[in-house]
Amino acid sequence: ATERFYDVIVAGAGPAGATLGYELARRGVSVLLLEKEKLPRYKPCAGGITVKAANCLGLDIAPVTRSVVRGVRVTYKGHRSFTKWYDKPLIFMVMRDEFDDLLVRRAQEAGVTVIDNEAVCRIEISSQTVKAATAGKTLESRIIVGADGARSAVARDAGLMRGVDLGMGMEAETSVAGEKLVQWDSLMGLDLGQIRGGYGWVFPKKDHLSIGVGGPLRQVRRLRSGYRAVLKSCDLETGSVSRLRSHYLPVRRKGMAIQSKRCLLLGDAAGLVDPLTGEGIHHAVRSAQLAAPVIHRCLQADSPDLREYEDAVDREIMPELTAARGLARLFTWFPGLCFGLVEGHDRLWRACCRLLRGEETYVSIKQRLYPFEGLFDLLTI
Ligand SMILES: Cc1cc2nc3c(=O)[nH]c(=O)nc-3n(C[C@H](O)[C@H](O)[C@H](O)COP(=O)(O)OP(=O)(O)OC[C@H]3O[C@@H](n4cnc5c(N)ncnc54)[C@H](O)[C@@H]3O)c2cc1C
Incomplete structure (x- = not known):
């Protein structure tokens, strides 16, 4: 009826x-x-609400925020790593x-x-x-x-x-021992170089960690091994994993x-x-x-x-989205270079933080690359 x-x-x-x-x-x-x-x-999702996203909600998300991230530990192929902190919140972690x-x-x-x-x-x-x-x-x-x-x-x-265009993300909730959990207090992990054009993440959720890996659809067969590689490179192999699921990322x-x-x-x-x-x-x-x-x-x-x-x-x-597509291409071809640039250049790290906070956009970053912004446009074709 x-x-x-x-x-x-x-x-x-x-x-x-x-x-x-x-x-x-x-x-x-x-x-x-x-x-x-x-x-x-x-929903299979890392549950990272950037400050940029939180600010446009018009709603206080403190009641559902499990952790406020101010720092990032970046690993590359499991052997190089650095940790950087910012003086303001970057991402609110939710379920x-x-x-x-x-x-x-x-x-x-x-x-x-x-x-x-x-x-x-x-x-x-x-x-x-x-x-x-x-x-x-x-x-x-x-x-x-x-x-x-x-x-x-x-x-x-x-x-x-x-x-x-489709990407794919794989995500699970992982319980780890208390001493491992406290290491991720206010800190999230990004793991580069395991999956071409993708990355792994460790997001703190107060009583556990959301760990996942994502990348272009053509890398879908590598997601499971990429996921295991993230656990290994972040020394979290002993965690107990639940709700391991994948989901599309449409662009x-x-x-x-x-x-x-x-x-x-x-x-x-x-x-x-x-x-x-x-x-x-x-x-x-x-x-x-x-x-x-x-x-x-x-x-x-x-x-x-x-x-x-x-x-x-x-x-x-x-x-x-178009500017991000250009950067994604750069990241796919030269993940090690991207890792090195952010590690070595504090200005770039702070620009990334301002992006997460919505104080900067991909487009504003591109405009500051003048007169090389044309090169950037070439990447987006
Ligand atoms: C592994 C992974 C990690 C991610 N991590 C992050 C992150 O940390 N931060 C971030 O910002 N984004 C993240 N994303 C992306 C984010 O999850 C999505 O972009 C976001 O959920 C989109 O919101 P939406 O409301 O459009 O769709 P959804 O959140 O997918 O909601 C769609 C809803 O529609 C319902 N539905 C489906 N079909 C029907 C139907 N036929 N009739 C009625 N209802 C239907 C579904 O059940 C669902 O509740 C991640 C994605 C993946 C896959």
């Missing part, structure tokens, strides 16, 4: 969907948020079930209807409305939003994002449509993951914040045209 009519149906209650729900509800829009999993749900739950609860408090355990199986877009079918219901709205992650059913049915290319009539995509569904670091939460949240006013205006004008959203993403997010 067809149920209540909503202005907007959002598929997926991750950071993108929950933020959009909140932003729309506080503008007076009726929103139904459908989530495939039982909430709160675990995704707790963090996402905070965002979903904020959306609910603003008036969003949330139904979990209810996957969108199929969508049908007509000239006046959109139908979203789940296993037992057909729900109807004026606009549908795909915030349903890297394997978006909404994108598939809307014919969007075909051929998006949009310029010009790929992320909207069509009455439908748009956010976050991972739109391929907005940083190709250098794998950070996706910041752009998931920002894409929702860019989409909300556009959707609101379209509803008021009774227009199905959401192109303004894609323009906003192209203006704000794509220059960053």
Whole structure:
């Protein structure tokens, strides 16, 4: 049976969907948020919320922050390493079930209807409305939003994002002995040189460590051995590993449509993951914040045209993804050089810290390379 009519149906209650729900509800829009999993749900993710991302949430994440990172220990191929500290916080470490739950609860408090355990199986877009079918219901709205992650059913049915570039991350929660855990207090680990174009990480979560490895899809067969290499190089082989899982990291290319009539995509569904670091939460949240006013205006004008959203993403997010793609290439070809440059040049280390804090962007760094920024552009082709 067809149920209540909503202005907007959002598929997926991750950071993108929950933020959009909140932003729309506080503008007076009726929103139904459908989530495939039982909430709160675990997501394979390192759970690093950069200060840049935290600042754009408009929400205090202290209640779910397990550790505040101010330093990084970088290892290269398991034998060279350095540790550097910054005088301000760089990344807040969270568990995704707790963090996402905070965002979903904020959306609910603003008036969003949330139904979990209810996957969108199929969508049908007509000239006046959109139908979203789940296993037992057909729900109807004026606009549908795909915030349903890297394997978006909404994108598939809307014919969007075909051929998006994919990376893959593998992540597990690892319990280690107390004396090993304290070594990672306020410190995170990055392990370079094990996987071409990728890296491993050790993120402290107060009572355990989130350890993982990620890289381009062509390296997927090396992820498991890369993961073991990270454990070895960080002297964490004796830890007890649980929830070892992999997940896609989708990266949009310029010009790929992320909207069509009455439908748009956010976050991972739109391929907005940083190709250098794998950070996706910041752009998931920002894409929702860019989409909300556009959707609101379209509803008021009774227009199905959401192109303004894609323009906003192209203006704000794509220059960053494109510049990051160039740096990712440099890192793929010369990981040892990148390691050496950050180790030996404090100015570069501080620029990386400012990037994490949102005080600098890839584009602003590129502009400072004048007159060599053209070389940088060549890397992004
Ligand atoms: C191993 C790994 C480590 C990472 N580490 C970090 C990190 O430290 N920091 C960072 O910023 N980013 C990280 N990322 C990226 C980050 O996890 C994503 O970019 C982020 O979760 C994107 O948010 P989202 O809301 O777009 O999608 P998601 O968080 O994936 O949420 C999508 C939601 O949609 C639901 N869903 C799926 N299909 C349907 C359907 N058909 N109907 C209804 N609901 C559906 C899913 O269950 C899920 O809850 C990592 C990714 C990986 C793979």
